[in-house]
Amino acid sequence: MKRVTEASFARWAAFLLLLTVGCSSEYAADEYAVGMAEAPGMFQDSVDAELADATEEGAAGSETVPSPDAALETDRQLIYVADVRLVVNDFAAVEGKNGISQLIEKYGGHTADLTIDRDQGEARSGQWKARIPVKNYRIFLDELRELGVPEHFRETTEDVTAQYVDLDARIRNKQRLEERILTLLDRSAGKINELIEVERELGRVRGEIEQMQSMFRSLQSRIKMTTVTINAREERGYEPPQAPSFGSRIGKAWTNSLYGIGEGIKNLIVGLVGFIPWLIVIVPAFLLARFAWRRRRED
Secondary structure, three states: HHHHHHHHHHHHHHHHHHHHHHHHHHHHHHHHHHHHHHHHHHHHHHHHHHHHHHHHHHHHHHHOOOOOOHHHHOOEEEEEEEEEEEEEHHHHHHOOOOOOOHHHHHOOOOEEEEEEEEOOOOEEEEEEEEEEEHHHHHHHHHHHHHHOEEEEHHHHEEEHHHHHHHHHHHHHHHHHHHHHHHHHHOOOOOOHHHHHHHHHHHHHHHHHHHHHHHHHHHHHHHHHHEEEEEEEEEEEEEEEOOOOOOHOOOOOHHHHHHHHHHHHHHHHHHHHHHHHHHHHHHHHHHHHHHHHHHHHHHH
């Protein structure tokens, strides 16, 4: 009885196994048939999904701002701007062959703007806007001061390290996005409208890269080349002003008082001269009115 039971159990087990395998094969065949039926739309979904992932990753990377610690680890990126006013004894000397323009070229710079004013006779003046390599900036200023008396000097320094690092990181992120889109474009073999969509996205990313690279080159130029504005005016025998002493203050007060008295007398004379035409009109009119009044009184 025991053997019959074991044989029956084995037959039932074999039957169930065959049934399960058959159902699985039928289900797999159905899945394959469904997949083949939906095959034309699968490429578009794949392209859209990968393109969306690449765009989102690039956008997320472009929004990433480096931490302050990362910026501090790099060399400081500084922009220098200087303004110098010189008083020279002979303007022809700074305008000539050994003047300011030649000094700018000597230290590897160039003149971006030049204005010469000759309408003031001997008191001529000029303005140079120069771009000097930052490595020669200090020595250029030292030699520039020897051409005249520095009447005014101002220097501003702008730290653009964070902006420099951030812009560089954004460019790199966009370039990685461009590489992913190019890879996706090489793999694709779908419809024309799908290829056009990928190429449109590629064009947009490349446009953003070119714009950011242009900004980055401009920033690098401002960092490497210092802008120096030089104003020179001619004044012979010029001596820089000094702090006034007690005696000079008394002398200046006395001089100012004499000057005020002299100006007051001049103004009085000018006023009297200006009043003379009125006297010419008023005196005859007054005499005529008085004569008429007397005649009436006598009558």
